[in-house]
């Protein structure tokens with residue numbers, strides 16, 4: 001049985017208190033929301049924070065508010081189940097509810113939050129293992145070691161961004177509100193990510209993700225397709241999030257395609273998406289755009305299934321996603 005390492009638990013009652021605690025405890029503290037990513041990682045000793053600051057009692061983080069005209073604000077502590085089952089989100093942001101509803105299992109979606117999903121640790125076959133397993137192979141640079149075991153000559157870590165909702169939120173052009181003792185700031189959600197398996201997030205250590213802001217649906221159609229080994233349970237090996245807007249005559253006026261689980265950050269295929277603008281969707285156009293978008297995915301041998309399979313299936317999934325929006 002894997003046990004949690006010892007830690008001190010702080011339970012702030014509001015966001016200001018949480019921000020003060022996080023700032024006061026410094027880098028030895030970590031935020032915990034649902035704990036469905038962090039607690040398993042702590043049991044495997046990927047993280048051993050002496051202090052955890054739990055957000056469960058911060059009611060303000062559990063709200064969904066807004067309107068079709070203004071867009072919606074999702075508190076970072078809203079559970080994935082709530083998002084997946086929300087009727088308005090289902091109707092106007094279907095890619096998001098599909099992605100939230102595809103995360104792991106019902107029990108974990110009841111605990112796991114949209115904030116925790118957005119800030120999920122990057123994953124790798126050589127890293128998401130027990131301490132004993134990692135010790136036996138000499139560790140890797142993401143935790144306790146010196147080299148990358150996937151690409152030993154590489155100076156960097158290639159662990160994979162595996163959150164289902166992240167590529168969708170980027171395709172929807174969502175924003176993130178970050179709070180700290182220094183105040184608040186709102187950034188495009190895409191700016192939260194960087195291509196670095198060890199430091200995948202740009203937010204400061206003392207910042208808390210307080211909410212995700214969805215723009216008004218305003219005619220956008222969206223879809224999320226997920227490839228995984230077991231349909232009932234697994235992390236994505238590939239996620240395709242596409243959002244398109246059409247003119248009355250059926251030509252595409254705006255397009256975004258974002259790929260998940262293909263790099264250390266969600267990858268936007270902007271050049272490919274641009275080729276859709278001003279065109280009507282046809283099978284030929286979709287196939288050529290999908291082939292171009294798939295070039296943005298450069299899978300390494302650190303996830304489930306073979307690289308070759310993942311490479312071959314990427315354009316097929318992008319094609320299916322775009323076809324679903326026809």
Ligand SMILES: Cc1cc2nc3c(=O)[nH]c(=O)nc-3n(C[C@H](O)[C@H](O)[C@H](O)COP(=O)(O)OP(=O)(O)OC[C@H]3O[C@@H](n4cnc5c(N)ncnc54)[C@H](O)[C@@H]3O)c2cc1C
Nearest residue numbers: 033034035036037038104112113116117163164209234235
């Ligand atoms: C068996 C299993 C299967 C899974 N399958 C999937 C899957 O298919 N797809 C998927 O995307 N995920 C999957 N997960 C991961 C996880 O369940 C989800 O990503 C979940 O949404 C994480 O949310 P949480 O609230 O539990 O995060 P936590 O574990 O509480 O936190 C995750 C990280 O985010 C930070 N954090 C959380 N909230 C905030 C905040 N408001 N501000 C700042 N930092 C914050 C924490 O410090 C931590 O580093 C799986 C997990 C397990 C155990």
Ligand code: SF4
Nearest residue numbers: 124140148149157158
């Ligand atoms: S990509 Fe390399 S450094 Fe990163 S977790 Fe995997 S083996 Fe470790």
